[in-house]
Amino acid sequence: MDRLETLLKALVALAWLIASAALWWPAPAAAARIKEVASVQGVRSNPLVGYGLVVGLDGTGDQTTSTPFTAQSLAAMLQQMGVTVPPGTNMQLKNVAAVMVTAQLPAFAQPGQTIDVNVSSLGNAKSLRGGTLIATPLKGADGQIYALAQGNLIVGGAGASAGGSKVQINHLSAGRVPEGATVERSVPTPLNQGDTLQLDLNASDFNTAREVARAINQRMGADVALAVDGRVVRVRMPDAPGSRVAFMADIENLDINLAAPAAKVVINARTGSVVMNQAVTLAACAVAHGNLSVTISSTPQVSQPNALSTGGQAVVTEKADITIAQQAGSLIQMPAGTKLADVVKALNSLGATPQDLLAILQAMKSAGALNAELEVI
Template sequence: MKTKLLMSTVAVVASILMLTAPAHAERIKDIASIQGVRSNQLVGYGLVVGLPGTGEKTRYTEQTFRTMLKNFGINLPDSVRPNSKNVAVVAVHAEMPAFIKPGQNLDITVSSLGEAKSLRGGTLLQTFLKGVDGNVYAIAQGSLIVSGFSAEGLDGSMVIQNTPTVGRIPSGAIVERSVISPFASGDYLTFNLRRSDFSTAKRTADAINDLLGPDMAKAIDATSIQVSAPRDASQRVSFLSVLENIEVIPAEESAKVIVNSRTGTIVVGQNVKLLPAAVTHGGLTVTIAEATQVSQPNALAGGDTVVTTNSTIDVSEKDRRMFMFNPGTTLDELVRAVNLVGAAPSDVLAILEALKMAGALHGELIII
């Protein structure tokens, strides 16, 4: 009775919540996943046959081919060596979604392991797909779809487009065993944030408590929010369908500057700030200065005294080129200034590292 009352209350309040949620909020299902509800990777080793001479003749291909024939009761003498380039050994992999049941299908990817030039036109023979525990969870077989191709001339010249040694088979595997999920066990459900943040975790727990009542959810750490849940599996489905649509305003990210040193890409976070500093790098000079001003209102007009800070950033080089900004202290203005005077990405990176070491850059500098 208590559970039914709780579920009806959840449904009513959820409808109101969805209508009044702010536009910039995000649903819990978009920022968190449910602990224990996950996909599993499967991998297998098999043979692709029927290739138009683009296969391989290697020792392990021969061994795999002999093993396949032996499974069908055909034993080749050791003196007889298969001399066919219509066969290739391949790795087969797939991702098994949560709650998938025996008899359902999976898409699979097939990749050459040896010297095969192309898998175009080939057929994958029955291949067992195993999980990390060594058990077989699916069986794959079918004709490959290969988008790439290759062509070779008699003089040794070759043209290759895309990747001819990798193919896919849509619905090429049949699930034979399901994975046991802890979804219906225990008295709690746990949401794990995709980006760990203490503020977001607390806001998520507060949003759930506002809907369900106090102490129904609690933030365990910066990632996990534990929620009391019904034990009956069918009631949990309805329960989660409501919870995952609750909208939460995520906390702002910490101040970060992301630099890709290979491409010269620089991404500046919202809360990155600069302190007054002067930087000279080769022939390039960057100066950041601040001036404090006091705004005193008219005594008859009323109002409060306000202290404001005006900042100026100057950039100059030996050839006397100069670029001036409007007042501001954000790093994106500095980066634009350095780019406009023609500095190389390595120069920008060196300046950012120097500012960080000098304590003038308030934010985390991440180089990828």
Template sequence: MPSAMPDSVSRVPSAGTACRTLRRLLCLVCLLLPAAAPAEQVRDIADFAGVRNNVLVGYGLVVGLDGTGDQTTQTPFTEQGLTNMLSQLGITVPSGSNMQMRNVAAVMVTTSLPPFARPGQQVDVVVSSIGNARSLRGGTLLMTPLKGMDGETYALAQGNLLVGGVGAQANGSSVQINQQAGGRIARGALVEREVPLMLGGSRGELDLYLRSPDFATARRVVLAINNEFGRTVASAQDGGLVRLQGPSSPNERVNFMARVEGVQVTPMAERPKVIVNSRTGAVVLNGAVKLHRAAVAHGNLSIVIDTDNRVSQPEPFSRGQTVVAPNSDISIEQEGGALHLVEGSADLMDVVKALNALGATPQDLMSILEALKAAGSLRAELEII
């Protein structure tokens, strides 16, 4: 009696055929899925609480200028500051003396103290004139204490300024390139006190702040961190705060934070936004901006004022006077504007082409974008700066 085994075996696909079919299905799924956004490290989208810069500011004097300093009669604080500094050095300035010092300038010194800065380290400083000095080129900043918000001194600044601008004048004519009332001193401030920094709470909690708060991004960060460690160490408190349960040992905490910063996360795409600079006329669109179909008409409105002078002569022997009377002619001109059809699109290049097809100037384009947003055709947030 013949066996039925060959027939049943012939109906079962081979392992090679099944693999090829699976690969085809995977390729088809990959083609249908949208392109994935590039993944970023956690350190690029979030910061640990407490790890930040601290701004410092101080008042100082720049000396050694070539006659381009403050005019002390117009900036009395320069003379007062110099008098106080000389008194600390044991020099007494006679009362009522009129010091005309063109080689001294009062300045404000600013810097940013990075996190984990220790005494003895050096940071860059920016020196800016607050008086009427023409130039700080060639000047030297005298020792200036830099203070924080609490009024404590955290650094001391001193050194020779580097000014990028240059100027020249002769016979009443002058020329200037760039700005000369400010400069920098590389590694010009010496840290004298560190800023207290507490990483982690009493139970080892660490807070992670998202730079662009978003609920979906916070969820993805939590999932990525928990997958990295294989257990629940992260939990989202809101759209901008992720709380981590870290170790209590300082060495283990540093290793934990470094591992968290290296986790790969795919953040949510930026919300569609159009940025309009009302001062310069610049218009910037991001890649998520969409445009629905609309009809737009625009035309420029201009006012022309033409002014001339009319001379009125008196009659002979009338003892009158010649009078010049201004005469103004005002006219309003408006360009005609026909309706233009703007095709809708979700691609950024097509949106740009549709707006460019209107032939509008940047100033007109700002008004058109506002109208499109009000009509619901512009599917983006409109922000005017």
């Protein structure tokens, strides 16, 4: 009986250990798929742009005296509808705004399908809220019309003004028309052209190109894929168009093992942001950092003439005080760091602000202590 109880306790403990293993055992890293690291050459979206008019605004349209092209566009549109505006007529429009309409024509889009469009004010309209976009042809880079846009605008903002005061929430000079454009012309893609198809990697990496070619050859057969360089993988395609779609669906979901990226530190000089990946390492070095501040204060002074003088005038002069303060910076020894956590800990020990850290990282790179590529954006 005691032996049975001991066995049951052991089984319960083993089951609890297995159930709790998911909490403390590190999960394996998920492999990336080919569709996440590469794209098919030529299978992409195309930008479209057009010029149009938004009508129905509540007195928040363009001021025609400052934007004469709005009145010219309205006159041309009315003329196409059989309405002739007498020459020299000064149209005081308040409910019309000239806009630019942009959209992205996705790959494989066919005539009759709808796409979203963005509408942005071109003149000095105060708000596009409540407006309606009049039929606007959207053209591609070749000058051909690929879509026709029209519909009611959705503006994610609100505002009001009176007596010189103004309250505004979000942006009122741009809006969106969901499914507001109808595709009129399709763009041919190279999916069914030629015997091969080219996969373009999102980032140039020889190891990734080799892994993509290896995964395709293991699944689809030898000599199907060939890594041309660090960014291009050429794939031999089936002859039938239907087989090509199934072939691409299969290879897009193949898993590949990505190598660790090259060490890189990205610096945004405008915002003071510093981002580094896990491959960044630090060699042993010593850093001294101190702050230098210059303060200039100006005080206006008035020089009054003598009370008995007849031609004197009061003169305003300024007295400037300039102060330079420099804080002492001690020399801090930074140990070598082979992990990202060690690098972060060493940089935090300096106590520098993000703006100061930009100059420190550049100096460490010049001294050879920062083992990473430094990119300033």
